[in-house]
Amino acid sequence: MRYDTFLDEVLVKVKTYLAEDGTLASSRDSKSLAKTSDLKLPLEGSDLSSILVDIDDYLQKCVKTNHPNFMNPLWGGLNIAALAGEIIATLTNTSMYTFELAPLASLIERSILERMCEMVGFSNGGGTLTTGGSNGNMLGMLCARSRGEPLSQRRGIDGTKLAVYVSAESHYSVEMSANVLGIGLDNVIKVGCDDDGRMRPDKLVEEIERSIAEGQRPICVIATSGTTVRGAFDPLVELSEICHKNEIWLHVDAAWGGSCLFSIEHAKLMAGVELADSVCWDAHKLMGVPLICSAFLIKDLSLLRKVCSHGDAAHYLFHDETESDDLGRLSLQCGRRNDALKLFFAWRERGDSGWAKMVDGYMELAGHLESLVVEDPQLELMSSRQWTNVCFRFKAEEEEDASELNTEIRERLMQKGNYMISRSNIGEDVILRPVIANPGVTKESLEGLVAEVIAHGEDARRGIPSA
Ligand SMILES: Cc1ncc(COP(=O)(O)O)c(C=O)c1O
Known part of the structure; x- marks a missing residue:
């Protein structure tokens, strides 16, 4: 395959990846991932066209860090000018x-x-x-x-x-x-x-x-x-x-x-x-x-x-x-x-004012998530909010262990694969810590997150297995 045809095809894949609103993360089990992936380094190389297959496989199995529900680490999304x-x-x-x-x-x-x-x-x-x-x-x-x-x-x-x-x-x-x-x-x-x-x-x-x-x-x-x-x-x-x-x-x-x-x-x-x-x-x-x-x-x-x-x-x-x-x-x-x-x-594309707008927008979204947490009787805010980190947990009932319950909720979130947020500790307490650092995050994605945490919390409490 000629290199220019190859590059055209790569660009199509990049654009398709960016346009898709697919699954956030498809696999978390390293053994099954290794089994279903071709990881061999060959003795003899193959044509560029085989790399297109590798690219498809990689894009399908990677974590979609530009997905609106990706709120796990302190980064996310994709700046297109920076990609260039x-x-x-x-x-x-x-x-x-x-x-x-x-x-x-x-x-x-x-x-x-x-x-x-x-x-x-x-x-x-x-x-x-x-x-x-x-x-x-x-x-x-x-x-x-x-x-x-x-x-x-x-x-x-x-x-x-x-x-x-x-x-x-x-x-x-x-x-x-x-x-x-x-x-x-x-x-x-x-x-x-x-x-x-x-x-x-x-x-x-x-x-x-x-x-x-x-x-x-x-x-x-x-x-x-x-x-x-x-x-x-x-x-x-x-x-x-x-x-x-x-x-x-x-x-x-x-x-x-x-x-x-x-x-x-x-x-x-x-x-x-x-x-x-x-x-x-x-x-x-x-x-x-x-x-x-x-x-x-x-x-x-x-x-x-x-x-x-x-x-x-x-x-x-x-x-x-x-x-x-x-x-x-x-x-x-x-x-x-x-x-x-x-x-x-x-920076040339955004200018200082574009960055400022982004920071203010992220803080507004974090404020929205904070108020969803504060207003819901089943949730509790675990630390005052200064930045875009929102530390909260699903409230435990008297006989329950809140840290165990929230560990289970995070596990269920990961298994379902709709949302990615971090599990952290404040002192002895296990907490859930989404951050806003991804331009894809919206008020709707935050509302969906809260609804899913509550649903998993209620299921975990009743011993209903993860769907
Ligand atoms: C407060 C703080 N300092 C330093 C670092 C390390 O930064 P890097 O991952 O760029 O090495 C992190 C990473 O999350 C951080 O949260």
Whole structure:
């Protein structure tokens, strides 16, 4: 088959996939999926036409993350301009390390980072696109380590003397970072939260004082703007005051909540972010840019350059005369995808006002879901809502175990395959946590979700098997 005929056919399949309103998820059982799928890597290859069959099979069996009932992770849907960016980036396959190999892409990435820096209030800052919020958190902690222990890059560190502080509800990537950076999990101090899941400044002060008394040196506070489960925003102004007083680096994990900055109404959730030292912000979450697309932003770009200076000796790649243009000098990666183009196209199409409208619309939908929950006597809201996370559960009767009941409801939802939402915990309680991060979600899909949760709850209570 000729490559142009093949591509025409691929495009038809893409358009059909986008137009279909089919099943959200068709299979969850790995054994039966493996049995019904051809996973062999052949000795001899076949014609491009056989790939069309593979594509059909894949599209039929994948989870339809652009389906209006997909509300499970902190991302969903599809931005078409970004899809075009992804295709063109792959078509023109390059690596972002040097200007020589990625001339316009480097300027595009820089322009995006400058705009995002402007939005967080880092007027002379800069940054890099990374592989995700997890890596952004690690870069933040690495910069903090370098500030706190300037010789650590060369000599290594004895992490046991250092301490890092996060909210008890922070993302697990903070622990991953402490592991990778030699700080150690025991030196990640979980600071207590208030009833709404926000880090308590008074508890942070207590923990800092306790660490100092025990001979540790506080080097970094990681605040979260939009926690994974509850969507809580830590109080950045208060936390920054504590950090400045104690000369501690403040990194803000805004992987999930960063997009609030587009909205005039909701930007206040991150009030004080300009007082931080670094921020990570995932465009592949609420902004709906296809994974992966994530920014790490820093006020003092020279520190990022320092912690990423290993490539200076790479004479085969970096040359003095292009130093200021080569983005590879600001990254821990060597080969790096062009993730900027899809965000660029999406931003050009939407503009700031389009993103703002999207954020406000998502918040309105989340408010609608919240009121459906609050108004229904069979449901209970399990945390106050700050962002688009709505944490709730089906109410248990006296003799019932609410966590078991809601685990069963989630299982039934997954088996039926009409809706996808997350099962999480708040303290000991199992809760249901849909999020709004998918442009396909509508008031009707939320009403359908609530009706289905209640129906499964009633069936589970009566021991009626799943349909
Ligand atoms: C608050 C928070 N931070 C960081 C991350 C990690 O982001 P990524 O998946 O882009 O590595 C997540 C992921 O859900 C998150 O919720």
